[in-house]
Amino acid sequence: MSALRLVILFFSVAAYASALPTNATLDDSCTINTFNDVSSVTSSCTSITLKGITIPAGETLDLSLKSGTTVKITGTIKFDYKTWDGPLMRIKGSKVTVKADSGVQLNGQGEKYWDGQGDKGKTKPKFLKIQTTGGSVIQDLYLLNCPRQCVSINDVDSTTIKGFTIDVSAGDTDDLGHNTDGFDISKATNLVIQDSTIKNQDDCVAINYGSNIKISGLKCSGGHGLSLSVGQSKDDSSTNQVKNVTFSDCEVKKSRNGIHIKTHTDAAAGYIKDVTYKNIKLSDITHYGINVQEDYKDGSSTGSAKGNIPITKLNMNSITGSMTGSSGMDVYILCGSGGCSDWTWSGVSISGNKKSDSCNFSPSGYTCK
Template identity: 65%
Template sequence: MLHEVVAVAFLVATGSVSASPTLKAGCTVSNYDDVAGAVSSCTEIVIKDMTVPAGKALDMSLKSGTKLTFQGKISFAKSNWEGPLIQIKGSKLTVQGASGHVLDGQGQLYWDGKGSSGTKKPKFFRIKATGGSVFKDINLLNCPVQCVSINSASDLTVSGFNIDVSAGDSGDLGHNTDGFDISSSNNIVVKDSVVKNQDDCVAVNQGSNMVFQNLDCSGGHGLSLSVGFDDNDASKNTVKNVTFTDSSVKNSRNGIHVKTHSDSGPGLIQDVTYKNIKLSNIERYGINVQEDYEDGSSSGNAKGNIPIKNLRMNSVTGTMTGSNSIAVYILCGSGGCSSWNWDGVNITGNKKSNSCNFSVTGFKC
């Protein structure tokens, strides 16, 4: 199938969540083919009760100051392509969902238990916003694969997201349904959001100055850093000054997961804090820090190519389940870990002993 991505430029003035009495005819768009016409004449846009045709996307390059509101049900017809189904770019944006709306990726039509390795599936929602943009109160249902990708963004706040891919639990069919993936971005806040999925709740790949606060994660792989995707450019393998705070992870494989890719080039993880994190019913690892990730899995051959410096844990508590559960697992490469300070780490119920090849200040493995 020929895949067509229609680029749409929106200019929306500041206004209320719902369409105001001054909204011009044609500014509330319910037919995909009418979007371009609304763009050319409107300063406030509402996308409402729309079905986006197969192989097409809402690719929206918004002008500075735009406000965009989703109303009703926005669904995306099935097509095996890379996506994303929605991409939003611009500065000083306000993008929001009206009460009762849903963006439905129809992931159940794609899931095959193989995620990104199976039939081609589109990523769902990509954000490339800057300048103090705010994305809030958005409901995402049934992502085919990765749900929200924050890429090349800065000075951005994301709040009130409800990401529900829990239907992918059935038959163990949903895979690689990451809640929030962040790369090449700085000054990012993600807060007050719920993620029900089958992979990382959050995965930070590259960037600096990020805060993740008041997240409720379940069904997936926890609060993660996954660093090392470039063979040559160390800046692309660097994460600095990231804080996860006041969040919960439940019914998940991992609670906290920090992994570096030993088959990549050099890089750095520095000044990362996990504070007031509550874990419950964690199946495999409460805290897992490993420097041996290679070809998508643990190799056992840890390297210090991406050092982890100043990793702080403060009040990380909770319970484990599962016959192979380990509360704390640390595998550092030579010279790969330094200046870690942990306080108030108390994870119980693990069936196997902790395993650490690095001594952490404030924690006895």
């Protein structure tokens, strides 16, 4: 071949390569077709397609992503069974977007784990761990049959989670599903969770530690309601803090509680402040419409409240709905000494209770009855 033809061929190949999208290659190397592709694709690509694959037992689908990466999930993901802690899946990165096509499921096969004992009994993996920052968006994920806690949110800042479906309703059969929290928030700032459906057997949302959190448009059923559970640490008061949180425009039905706020008596000092629940609609609540208690220890109520984690500026606005069953109570408030102050409630109207309210603190605007 002549030198001229070699030069022409070289520049033709270079021109073709430069015309390809930055993430494209001739062998489609930014598509995950098998579990073995995950590590190489996530470490080299910023526009990723995740097809339907099976995750081997005891392995994590680890989407630890380069900054600015977009992941599109186009096929159902199944996680094979093994007794271990998990998580089954992790999403981590800054300025990332993860989105699933309509109808695509992430199947945790929880029915193989459920034994009616939740965190006890056989070891069960947590499902999805989210560790994202920088304006990340995670949307339209469908989590089916979580073995236990569904979405664990930790070390998160400036992230939006929306359009989730979390369906653990099969765990209702024979009361086998337990500790299947929808969203567990253990460390987050500037977090938005919106427009999602959760069917489970524990908290729809549980916030342990965080600030500047907005939760709206949730439809919760079968669980324990919209919750704060503060005081997980016995020696680090900085992690026992929740402030500037808003729950709005949510529905809670067929659940143990509508709204549940609990502090732990054996915890290091902390606080809950500037928390608002507004436009929350309740139906078929079996135990408490609103339950605020400062007497939690070792996973249960003790009846002995402590003000080590004071609750201030707790606002309730337009909390309406109905109780069901034989032991429902509209409002239960148990505060420790100096533990509750500056609460403003308006439009709290819950009907169908079988028991009178029990309150040792009276919010401004609400009379316990």
